[in-house]
Amino acid sequence: MHxxxxxxxxxxxxxxxxxxxxxxxxxxxGQAVREGLLxxxxxxxxxxxxxxxxxDPDVLRDLESFFxxxxxxxxxRYRHSSEGPDDMPAHIRAALTQTQLSIPVAEGRLALxxxxxxxxxxxxxxxxxxxxxxxxxGG
Amino acid sequence: MHxxxxxxxxxxxxxxxxxxxxxxxxxxxGQAVREGLLxxxxxxxxxxxxxxxxxDPDVLRDLESFFxxxxxxxxxRYRHSSEGPDDMPAHIRAALTQTQLSIPVAEGRLALxxxxxxxxxxxxxxxxxxxxxxxxxGG
Amino acid sequence: MHxxxxxxxxxxxxxxxxxxxxxxxxxxxGQAVREGLLxxxxxxxxxxxxxxxxxDPDVLRDLESFFxxxxxxxxxRYRHSSEGPDDMPAHIRAALTQTQLSIPVAEGRLALxxxxxxxxxxxxxxxxxxxxxxxxxGG
Numbered sequence: 001m002h003x004x005x006x007x008x009x010x011x012x013x014x015x016x017x018x019x020x021x022x023x024x025x026x027x028x029x030g031q032a033v034r035e036g037l038l039x040x041x042x043x044x045x046x047x048x049x050x051x052x053x054x055x056d057p058d059v060l061r062d063l064e065s066f067f068x069x070x071x072x073x074x075x076x077r078y079r080h081s082s083e084g085p086d087d088m089p090a091h092i093r094a095a096l097t098q099t100q101l102s103i104p105v106a107e108g109r110l111a112l113x114x115x116x117x118x119x120x121x122x123x124x125x126x127x128x129x130x131x132x133x134x135x136x137x138g139g
Numbered sequence: 140m141h142x143x144x145x146x147x148x149x150x151x152x153x154x155x156x157x158x159x160x161x162x163x164x165x166x167x168x169g170q171a172v173r174e175g176l177l178x179x180x181x182x183x184x185x186x187x188x189x190x191x192x193x194x195d196p197d198v199l200r201d202l203e204s205f206f207x208x209x210x211x212x213x214x215x216r217y218r219h220s221s222e223g224p225d226d227m228p229a230h231i232r233a234a235l236t237q238t239q240l241s242i243p244v245a246e247g248r249l250a251l252x253x254x255x256x257x258x259x260x261x262x263x264x265x266x267x268x269x270x271x272x273x274x275x276x277g278g
Numbered sequence: 279m280h281x282x283x284x285x286x287x288x289x290x291x292x293x294x295x296x297x298x299x300x301x302x303x304x305x306x307x308g309q310a311v312r313e314g315l316l317x318x319x320x321x322x323x324x325x326x327x328x329x330x331x332x333x334d335p336d337v338l339r340d341l342e343s344f345f346x347x348x349x350x351x352x353x354x355r356y357r358h359s360s361e362g363p364d365d366m367p368a369h370i371r372a373a374l375t376q377t378q379l380s381i382p383v384a385e386g387r388l389a390l391x392x393x394x395x396x397x398x399x400x401x402x403x404x405x406x407x408x409x410x411x412x413x414x415x416g417g
Contacts (some may be wrong), residue, residue: 001140001276001279003416005313035144037178037274039315041382043391045331051228051238053184058218062227063234066210071344079336088340091331095341099329099394100380102239104180104274106144111272113182116238122329133389135315135382137276137279138142138417140279140415174283176317176413190377192323192369197357201366204372205349241378243319243413245283250411252321257376276415277281 001139004031008132012122015086017052017060020132023115024121025110032078034123036105036138042132046090048097049097054117067093067123097121105138140278143170147271151261154225156191156199160256164249166273173275175244179257182270183227186261187236190277193256206262228277229262235258244277279417281411282309284300286410290400294358295330298410299395302386305412314383314416318396321409322366325400326375332395345371368401375399383416 006027006054013017020040028038040048051061058065075081078088104111112118120130147164151157157159157181167177192198210228214220217227236277240257243250258271284305298318306316320327331337335373349367353359356366380395382389390396399410 001142001316003279003313004302007384008361034279035142037142037176037276037315039380039382041380041389043389043395045261045329045391046339050234051184052234056219056221059184059227059230062217062219063231063351066231070209070348078340080334088337090343091337092344094397095328095330096235096374098376102178102180102241102380104178104272106272111180111182113184113270118186118237132178133384137315140281154362174281174316176281176415184321189373190323191373195358195360197368198292198366201356202370205370209348235374237376239379241317243317243411245411250319251323252409254322255321255323 008136009132010120010130012130012134013106013127014125016064017119017121019067019117019121024118027086028110028122031136033105034108034137036136037102038096038105038110041100041133042063043133045094046087046124047120047130048094049101050097050119050121051116052119053115055115065076086125093123142276147273147274149259149269149271151269152266153264154261156258156260158256159259167249170275171215172275172277173247174245175275176241177244177249178239178241178274180239180272183251184233185226186259186269187238187262188240189236189258189260190255191258192254194254225264232262244274281415285414286412288398288410289335291405292403293400295397295399297395298398302396306388308324309317309414311383311414311416312386313378314385314414315381315411316388319378319411321411323372324365325398325408326377327379328373328395328397328399329377329394331392342343364402364403371401
């Protein structure tokens with residue numbers, strides 16, 4: 001049994017979902033772990049993680065439309081406004097989704113379902129560099 | 140320290156919450172782990188996991204009513220409609236709840252609170268077979 | 279590689295967010311783990327966990343306002359009402375946030391981002407004592 005850690009940087013182009021599965025899988029492929037647990041932890045509070053369908057890009061568009069309606073950029077609604085009208089909605093969207101995901105590793109690969117991908121969900125309108133802490137334990 | 144993996148299949152009868160705690164606990168009971176961490180990972184994007192109260196079934200009914208109102212099946216609202224009117228709401232409900240849960244193991248048992256159960260939350264209206272990847276590490 | 283477990287009790291003063299980062303960090307500091315994974319599991323279904331910004335307290339106020347509007351205490355709306363008008367909203371808020379968080383440990387410390395803190399989110403109006411199961415694995 002052993003463990004490994006890594007930090008992944010993801011450059012976003014503003015609000016939207018970014019598939020990080022290939023980057024995570026590439027790092028995992030270089031580790032000598034056949035069975036284990038891989039944890040992704042996002043070190044930010046205005047972006048988040050979600051597992052969603054990887055087939056129809058309309059799923060991601062509909063998901064974004066849903067959150068844009070549920071958590072509107074509404075001037076005057078939020079006390080926290082000094083970082084821009086998109087910042088407080090970003091914190092709320094992050095609370096409603098995930099900051100961390102742990103995925104079992106089987107036969108050296110992420111045990112995702114056929115239609116699953118791991119997305120970094122950027123909630124800010126401007127591009128950001130997001131840091132993802134990875135931790136792997138297994139053997 | 141050692142680890143074990145397992146796949147659980149859950150046959151759902153359509154939308155609703157299914158208590159998987161007994162199945163998970165039964166598998167755990169067969170492993171020689173007194174202290175550790177058990178991870179459940181659902182390999183689907185139109186169902187999810189939640190921990191909820193196991194006492195009053197009205198809690199589960201109210202939870203379902205809340206999600207049915209928050210994420211309605213609204214023809215014309217979603218671009219992604221080819222898999223039926225319940226599919227895109229199912230993806231959104233999954234994003235709002237959990238795909239993965241890790242539960243500490245103490246004295247050989249899940250360290251759940253007295254009133255907690257682990258539910259597989261089926262969001263599709265039709266019955267589905269759902270696969271849950273389990274991973275246990277400990278000693 | 280070794281592991282350790284601990285139970286943390288948090289006395290809340292009713293609805294609101296309570297920063298548990300110092301308590302968790304203090305326990306971690308006493309363990310001989312440089313690299314690993316720390317899991318927090320809340321043993322309740324009417325409170326939850328969130329990672330949020332630790333800088334501007336208005337973020338926490340806006341978050342609470344959002345949830346109070348999204349999940350109102352509405353007499354007659356919920357079947358489950360025997361434990362008070364705030365109990366069913368508390369269960370829904372818990373389903374929408376987290377019951378569990380796993381955070382990588384690097385150089386003996388939680389690998390949180392600069393602006394991140396771990397909050398116990400009390401959803402009931404009355405004070406409660408909340409139990410948090412901690413599990414640490416690493417070396």
